[in-house]
Amino acid sequence: MSSICVTARLFLRKDESPLSGQPTLLLVNGPNLSRLGHREPTIYGNETLPQVVDRIRQLAAQQGVSVLDMQSNSEGALIDFLQENAPMANGIILNPGAFAHYSYALRDCLSDVGSYCPIVEVHISNVHQREAFRHESVLAAVVTGQIVGLGTTGYDLAANYLISVIVRGKSEKSASSEHTNI
Numbered sequence: 122m123s124s125i126c127v128t129a130r131l132f133l134r135k136d137e138s139p140l141s142g143q144p145t146l147l148l149v150n151g152p153n154l155s156r157l158g159h160r161e162p163t164i165y166g167n168e169t170l171p172q173v174v175d176r177i178r179q180l181a182a183q184q185g186v187s188v189l190d191m192q193s194n195s196e197g198a199l200i201d202f203l204q205e206n207a208p209m210a211n212g213i214i215l216n217p218g219a220f221a222h223y224s225y226a227l228r229d230c231l232s233d234v235g236s237y238c239p240i241v242e243v244h245i246s247n248v249h250q251r252e253a254f255r256h257e258s259v260l261a262a263v264v265t266g267q268i269v270g271l272g273t274t275g276y277d278l279a280a281n282y283l284i285s286v287i288v289r290g291k292s293e294k295s296a297s298s299e300h301t302n303i
């Protein structure tokens with residue numbers, strides 16, 4: 122039974138997400154981000170996580186891209202979600218919360234699933250202006266890029282970057298098929 126699932130996954134094309142039939146971005150938030158809008162608003166702002174997720178979903182939908190979101194306070198649940206969904210995703214927006222600063226397990230996971238699609242690490246606050254323990258991200262070396270300190274707009278910027286990669290990939294694919302047809 123399990124070998125049937127593995128085989129099916131190997132043959133899934135990324136632009137044929139089993140969930141939506143559209144290219145898909147994962148929007149993943151780690152510990153305490155469920156409290157966005159309520160937690161330390163002078164640092165993280167007033168926008169709630171559902172508001173951020175709705176905005177990113179609408180932004181992506183305008184380009185024919187769907188968004189699969191999840192938030193967890195648990196390291197294992199984040200890793201399980203990424204392992205499960207990255208193979209059919211076209212990009213990952215990840216705010217790892219405090220796991221950025223010490224989770225080698227999450228780093229190993231990203232190093233693995235980064236072979237499927239680009240990953241943008243987002244931090245709402247400017248971690249470099251804060252306590253010393255926040256200055257390092259152990260994930261930095263295995264993600265595609267980071268957006269730090271631009272508030273919740275960082276999620277929009279990450280989505281726009283990943284969507285531009287998807288759109289460029291599509292136009293390169295159609296240009297090369299036109300070329301083949303000549």
Ligand SMILES: O=C1C[C@@](O)(C(=O)O)C[C@@H](O)[C@@H]1O
Pocket residue numbers: 152153154216217218219220221243244245246247248255
């Ligand atoms: O939970 C968070 C949020 C954060 O990732 C941010 O978005 O600024 C920064 C982390 O240091 C902190 O632990």
